[in-house]
Amino acid sequence: MTLFDERARLVANAGAGPNLFVATFEAPRLAQSVQPGQFAHMQIPGMESHILRRPFSVYGRNLASQTVDILYQVVGAGTRHLSGISPRSDLAEGFGLIGPVGRGWSPPAATSRALLVGGGVGAAPLFMLAESLKGQGVPATVVLGAQTHAALACEAAYLDLLGEDDVRCATDDGSYGRPGFCTSLATEALDQAAAEGRPFDYVAVCGPEPLMRIVAQEARERGVACEVSMERRMACGVGACLSCVVETALGKKRSCVDGPVFDGSEVLW
Amino acid sequence: MAVNLGGLPMKNPVTTASGTFAAGMEYADFVNVSALGAVTTKGVSLHGWAGNASPRIAETPSGMLNSIGLQNPGVEHLKTVELPWLRDQGATVIVNVSGHSAQEYASVIEALEDGPVDAYEINVSCPNVDAGGMTIGTDPSSVEAVVSRCRQATKRPLIVKLTPNVTSVVDIARAAEAAGADAISLINTLLGMAVDAKTRRPKLARVVGGLSGPAVKPVALRMVWECYRGVSLPILGMGGIATGEDAVEFMLCGATAVAVGTANFSDPASTARVIEGIERYCREQGVDDVNELRGALKA
Ligand SMILES: Cc1cc2nc3c(=O)[nH]c(=O)nc-3n(C[C@H](O)[C@H](O)[C@H](O)COP(=O)(O)OP(=O)(O)OC[C@H]3O[C@@H](n4cnc5c(N)ncnc54)[C@H](O)[C@@H]3O)c2cc1C
Ligand SMILES: Cc1cc2nc3c(=O)[nH]c(=O)nc-3n(C[C@H](O)[C@H](O)[C@H](O)COP(=O)(O)O)c2cc1C
Ligand code: FES
Numbered sequence: 057m058t059l060f061d062e063r064a065r066l067v068a069n070a071g072a073g074p075n076l077f078v079a080t081f082e083a084p085r086l087a088q089s090v091q092p093g094q095f096a097h098m099q100i101p102g103m104e105s106h107i108l109r110r111p112f113s114v115y116g117r118n119l120a121s122q123t124v125d126i127l128y129q130v131v132g133a134g135t136r137h138l139s140g141i142s143p144r145s146d147l148a149e150g151f152g153l154i155g156p157v158g159r160g161w162s163p164p165a166a167t168s169r170a171l172l173v174g175g176g177v178g179a180a181p182l183f184m185l186a187e188s189l190k191g192q193g194v195p196a197t198v199v200l201g202a203q204t205h206a207a208l209a210c211e212a213a214y215l216d217l218l219g220e221d222d223v224r225c226a227t228d229d230g231s232y233g234r235p236g237f238c239t240s241l242a243t244e245a246l247d248q249a250a251a252e253g254r255p256f257d258y259v260a261v262c263g264p265e266p267l268m269r270i271v272a273q274e275a276r277e278r279g280v281a282c283e284v285s286m287e288r289r290m291a292c293g294v295g296a297c298l299s300c301v302v303e304t305a306l307g308k309k310r311s312c313v314d315g316p317v318f319d320g321s322e323v324l325w
Numbered sequence: 326m327a328v329n330l331g332g333l334p335m336k337n338p339v340t341t342a343s344g345t346f347a348a349g350m351e352y353a354d355f356v357n358v359s360a361l362g363a364v365t366t367k368g369v370s371l372h373g374w375a376g377n378a379s380p381r382i383a384e385t386p387s388g389m390l391n392s393i394g395l396q397n398p399g400v401e402h403l404k405t406v407e408l409p410w411l412r413d414q415g416a417t418v419i420v421n422v423s424g425h426s427a428q429e430y431a432s433v434i435e436a437l438e439d440g441p442v443d444a445y446e447i448n449v450s451c452p453n454v455d456a457g458g459m460t461i462g463t464d465p466s467s468v469e470a471v472v473s474r475c476r477q478a479t480k481r482p483l484i485v486k487l488t489p490n491v492t493s494v495v496d497i498a499r500a501a502e503a504a505g506a507d508a509i510s511l512i513n514t515l516l517g518m519a520v521d522a523k524t525r526r527p528k529l530a531r532v533v534g535g536l537s538g539p540a541v542k543p544v545a546l547r548m549v550w551e552c553y554r555g556v557s558l559p560i561l562g563m564g565g566i567a568t569g570e571d572a573v574e575f576m577l578c579g580a581t582a583v584a585v586g587t588a589n590f591s592d593p594a595s596t597a598r599v600i601e602g603i604e605r606y607c608r609e610q611g612v613d614d615v616n617e618l619r620g621a622l623k624a
Binding site: 058059060061105106107108109152154288289291292293294295296297298299300301308313 | 344345346347351375376380381382383384386387388389391393396538539587589590592593594
C-alpha cells in the first residue's frame with residue numbers, strides 16, 4: 057500500500073446534526089485511491105501547538121469532483137477548531153491528509169447478504185462499503201443507532217442507496233425508530249434473515265466498543281463472519297510508533313495499518 | 326554536511342529519534358532513508374517485550390506523552406527483517422539497544438555483531454519500563470556498569486542515551502565517558518502525567534509517561550549545552566526538533582549531530598525537511614562546513 061501526504065483544500069464544512077459536521081476536501085489522489093473503511097490522518101491548520109494529527113474515516117468520495125467527505129463529531133479541541141474553519145478562509149488551503157491509511161472492510165468473496173451496523177459517527181466508515189456491496193449486487197441491510205433522531209446524520213444517504221426496507225434505526229432517547237441501543241435491531245435482523253432462509257453471511261460493525269463487542273459475539277454465536285473497526289489513539293498513523301495497538305488472538309496489532317478493520321473473532325475484547 | 330559522531334561517519338548530521346520511526350520501512354513512502362545521516366531504530370531487547378496497556382499516548386500543549394514501554398519483537402526479528410532492508414536501502418544504521426540488566430544489553434549487542442550495524446545507542450533512559458531503562462540511567466555507577474559491559478562486547482561506536490530526569494546530567498555523562506562510551510545522545514523523554522479532570526482519570530493507562538515534542542526543546546538545549554562544556558564526548562542532540570533552525574540551535578549548543586523524533590508524527594517528511602533547512606541556513610549564513618556550528622553559541 058502506498059501512502060502519501062496530500063495537501064488538501066476544504067471546500068465545504070456544513071452542520072449535519074448536533075455537534076456533527078460533514079467536511080468536504082478537494083483531494084484527488086485520496087479520492088481515487090481510498091477503499092471502504094480506510095481513513096485519513098489529518099493535519100488541521102491553525103492549531104500548531106496541538107502536535108498530533110487527527111484520524112478520520114472517509115465517509116464518501118466523489119470521483120467527478122475529486123473530493124472526499126468526512127463526517128465528524130465535535131468532541132475536543134481539534135474537532136472544535138475544525139468546525140470553525142470556513143472554506144473561504146486562508147486556513148482552508150492548509151490541510152494535510154495522510155492516506156489512504158489502513159486495512160479496510162474485506163467481506164469474503166462469497167458474501168451473499170451483508171448486515172452493516174453503525175453506532176453514532178460509526179455509520180460513516182460503512183457507507184462506502186454499502187456502495188461497494190451494492191455495486192457488486194450483494195444485498196445489504198444497515199442498522200443505525202444514535203442518541204437522538206437529529207444525530208442520525210447518515211440516514212438519508214443510506215435511504216437513498218438501499219431503500220427504506222434495508223435501513224433500520226434506533227435512538228437512545230426514543231425520538232425515532234426503535235427506542236434504545238441498536239444492538240437489539242442487529243440481533244433481530246440476524247435472526248429474522250435466518251428464519252426467512254436468506255441469512256446474513258457477513259456483518260460489519262463500527263461504533264462504540266461495547267456495541268462492536270456485542271454484535272461480534274452475536275454474529276459469532278450464529279456462525280456469521282464479522283468485521284469490526286477499532287479506534288485507538290494514534291500518533292504516527294503509518295505503523296511506526298506502536299501507540300495504537302489492539303490486543304488480538306495473534307498478539308498486539310497496530311490499529312492504524314494492521315487495522316482499523318479486524319476480524320471480530322480475533323479481537324480480545 | 327558530513328559529520329563524524331564518535332567514530333560514526335554520517336553524510337549529514339540528521340538521524341531519527343529511536344521509537345518514532347520504527348526501522349524506516351513505514352516511512353519509505355515519504356523519505357529516502359539512505360539520504361539521512363543515519364536511521365536509529367526502535368529499542369530492541371533480547372527476546373522482545375510486550376509493552377504497556379492502552380491508551381499509550383496523550384497529546385499535551387506543544388508535546389505528547391507516551392508510555393509505549395519498548396514493545397519490540399526481539400533482536401532476531403530485527404536481524405532477519407529490518408536490518409537486511411536497511412542494508413539494501415544503503416542506510417547508515419544505529420541500533421537502539423534496551424535491556425533489563427547489563428548482561429541483556431551486552432547480549433543484544435553480541436547478537437548483532439555480525440549484522441549490518443554501524444553504531445549502537447544504549448538506551449539507559451526509558452521512563453516506561455519498571456526494570457532497566459531509566460532506573461539505570463539515573464545512577465552513575467549503574468551507567469558505568471552497563472556501558473563497560475557493552476564496551477567489552479563491541480568495537481563499534483557506542484552512543485549512550487541519557488535521561489533528563491536527573492539532577493545533574495553531566496554526572497551521568499561523565500560516568501558514560503569513564504566507561505568507554507564514544508558519544509552521548511540526549512534527551513530521552515521527561516517523565517510526566519496528564520489528567521482528565523472530568524473523569525478524574527489519568528490519560529495514560531500506565532499513569533505516567535515520557536514527554537516529547539517542542540515542549541521539551543528548552544530543557545534539551547540546556548542539557549546539551551551543559552554536557553558540551555562538561556564532557557569531551559561528541560553529542561547527538563534531540564528533543565523537539567522540527568525544523569532546520571531547531572537543529573542548528575542544538576549544534577550551536579554543542580551537538581555534533583541531531584535526531585528528529587516526535588516531529589515525524591505531524592510531518593512524515595520531517596527528517597528530509599530538517600536536512601534541507603540546515604543546508605539553507607548554512608547557505609544563508611555563509612557557513613561552509615556544518616561542523617563550524619558546533620558549540621558556536623555566543624555566550
Ligand atoms: C481510525 C479512526 C477513524 C476515525 N473516524 C472518525 C470519523 O469518521 N468521525 C469522527 O467524528 N471521529 C472519528 N474518529 C475519532 C477522531 O479521531 C477523534 O474524535 C478526534 O481525534 C478527536 O480530536 P479532538 O482534537 O477533537 O479531541 P481531543 O480530545 O482534544 O484530542 C486529543 C488527542 O486525542 C485523540 N483522540 C481523541 N478522541 C479520540 C478517539 N475517539 N479516537 C482516537 N483518537 C482520539 C486525538 O486524535 C488527539 O490526539 C476516528 C478515530 C480513528 C482512530
Ligand atoms: C512514541 C515514542 C517512542 C519512543 N521510543 C524510544 C525507544 O524505543 N528508545 C529510546 O531510546 N527512545 C525512545 N523515545 C524517545 C525519543 O527517541 C526521543 O529521545 C524523545 O522523544 C525526544 O525527542 P523528540 O522530542 O524529537 O521526540 C520514544 C519517543 C516517543 C515519542
Ligand atoms: S499510530 Fe503509530 S503505529 Fe499506529
